[in-house]
Each structure stands twice: as structure tokens, then as C-alpha cells.
Amino acid sequence: MITPAYPPKPAPGDRIAVISPSGGLPGLLPLPYELGLRRLREEYGLEPVEYPATRRMDATPQERADDIHAAFADPEVKAVIASIGGSDQITVLPLLDRELIRARPKPFIGMSDNTNLLAYLYNTGIVGYHGASVMAELGRPVALHPQTADSLRAALFTSGEYELRPAERWRDTSRDWADPATFDAEPETRPGTGWTWMNADQIVEGRGWGGCLEIIGWLLMADREISHDLSDYDGQVLFLETSEEMPSGEEVFRTLRGMGERGLLRRFSALLMGRPKTWDFARPNSPEEGARYAAEQRTAVQRALKAYAPDLLTVFDVDLGHTDPQLVIPYGGTIRVDGFARRITVTY
Structure with a gap:
């Protein structure tokens, strides 16, 4: 590679x-x-x-x-x-x-x-x-x-x-981009809830790889841009997030299960899981419904990790992907995840 x-x-x-x-x-x-x-x-x-x-x-x-x-x-x-x-x-x-x-x-x-x-x-x-x-x-x-x-x-x-920091305020709702009035008011945001850490008794550093989970699944199915030599991913930091299509927890689990069966999940040194988008025009969830969806997704991720990478340093609700604010992640660049200090640092 x-x-x-x-x-x-x-x-x-x-x-x-x-x-x-x-x-x-x-x-x-x-x-x-x-x-x-x-x-x-x-x-x-x-x-x-x-x-x-x-x-x-x-x-x-x-x-x-x-x-x-x-x-x-x-x-x-x-x-x-x-x-x-x-x-x-x-x-x-x-x-x-x-x-x-x-x-x-x-x-x-x-x-x-x-x-x-x-x-x-x-x-x-x-x-x-x-x-x-x-x-x-x-x-x-x-x-x-x-x-x-x-x-x-x-x-x-x-x-x-550059140190990534949890959002002080965030949102995942939107207004109609075709309506000029949408651009007259600041979007409504909610107080930040911080990140959730798992297996945080370690410090790792590696190259970032991942992206939108649905697209990773498609690339795997098409056998494109995924190395057949899985040692290429040894020690790298996996980052994943889901789109406004809001895949079910079961679909998230099945994609991760496919990665696990391929032997891919256990190669990474850490996982940064983006805050899931829980609202869309097609599914305008209430805050309570959105919270249930996010909890369902986290349970699905934990279920897959328990089966295939139980010791993986994992951070949930990182502000990357389909969320606001959106922190930029260097794809192929260096990411350091310090579980002891609860810090994530990227190199741009």
C-alpha cells in the first residue's frame, strides 16, 4: 500500500x-x-x-x-x-x-x-x-x-x-433550501452532550480511514478501493458516520458484521463514531424519537464490536459527518486518540 x-x-x-x-x-x-x-x-x-x-x-x-x-x-x-x-x-x-x-x-x-x-x-x-x-x-x-x-x-x-472538541451546541434538523426565508434565521441548536468513551484505557495513533458507513458498505460489495491485504489497515483509526437516510440499527450492525467477518474491524486501533443524524424531511423525528434512534444505533455498533473487536478504543457522538458542527477529519492523515485524557487530535 x-x-x-x-x-x-x-x-x-x-x-x-x-x-x-x-x-x-x-x-x-x-x-x-x-x-x-x-x-x-x-x-x-x-x-x-x-x-x-x-x-x-x-x-x-x-x-x-x-x-x-x-x-x-x-x-x-x-x-x-x-x-x-x-x-x-x-x-x-x-x-x-x-x-x-x-x-x-x-x-x-x-x-x-x-x-x-x-x-x-x-x-x-x-x-x-x-x-x-x-x-x-x-x-x-x-x-x-x-x-x-x-x-x-x-x-x-x-x-x-488540531484538537477536536465536543460541540458546545449542535443540531441535525434543517429547513427548506428552496425557501429564501430559511436563510434569514440562525438554525436552532441544542446543548452539547459530549462524547462517550469505551475501552479508554489506552492511547493510539494511526492514519484515518472510513467515512459514511453506507458508502463503505457499497465499496465492499463492489470490491472497490478496499485493500485485499488487510494488514494495510493495521493500527489505523477507523471513523464512521451515517447519512440522512438514517439506516436502521440492524442495517448498521449488518454492515459492521460484514466488515468483521472479512477480518477488517479487528485491524483498527480505534473507532470514532460520528453523531448520527436523527432527523430528515422524510422522517421528521421528535427529539425523543431521535434519541431512541441514536441509542438503537449505538447498541448496534456495540453489538458488532463485542463480536469482532471487543477491546477497540471507541468514541461515540464525535462531531463528524452529517451533523452541525462538522469537524474535518484527515482521510489518510494522522489521528491520535488519548483515552486517558479524553482527547482527539488530528494532523491537517
């Missing part, structure tokens, strides 16, 4: 590619997208560069692959960020030119369905960044969550250690 290396970082004033490797939602819902572009310019000092498929819902996998190639090949572009996620990025992976991308490594920032491209970059030897998208995080009504803004700034522009 090629050990992923950190690509050169951009600086304020540089150009950043904005691509839609999954769905072209910017064309359907321009309000959060345009707000996110403005924040890239005004708050981060970067100049967004769009591509032919960025705002196209009907873009083919080849057209999206072409945009990825163009973004990485352009020497004037210093970083790449996804507009949003989706559900079919796995169809783009076979069309990518690994040598073209390897020749011009640069930071890629995305999450959810972009787990596909992050895993691909990992196997290409490039550290990526599981984190903010233009629409969901940069397009947040009124202002970015301060913890999201700080984490993204550190990931974009710095290369040192």
Missing part, C-alpha cells in the same frame, strides 16, 4: 475547484450554493472555479469524471471541494485516471457520498479531508457554526496538529 502523503495547501487568494462528483444540486437549489461560494471568497479568501457538470443534475459519470480530472490537472487550482453529496459516485470511480490525479496532488474536501473519492485518493497516495461541502456547511443560514469554520480553516491552510 502507498502511504498517503499530505498535498500542498492553498493560501488565501488561490483558486479552489468546486465540483459535483455526485449530484448537481447547485442547479436545483442555488440559494445555499451561492451563499457557500460567497463565503469561500469573503471568509476564506479563495476564488471558486466551477466546471461544466457542477450545476447539472443530469451529468453522466464520465462528465463528472472529466471535471475531477480538469480540477486536479489545472496547475492554477490549489484545492478541490465538493458542492454536495449524492448516491452514485461509485459509478465515477472506474472512469478516473489515477496517474493524472497522482501527478498533481491537492487537498480534496467532501463527505457523505464523497467517501468514494476520498477512499480513491487514499489509495492514490493523497490525504483527503472528510468534511465540509459548499452547500451543507458553507451554505449554512446566517453563519457557519464557529467550530465548523475553525476546523475547515485549519484543514485548508495549516499543516499542524
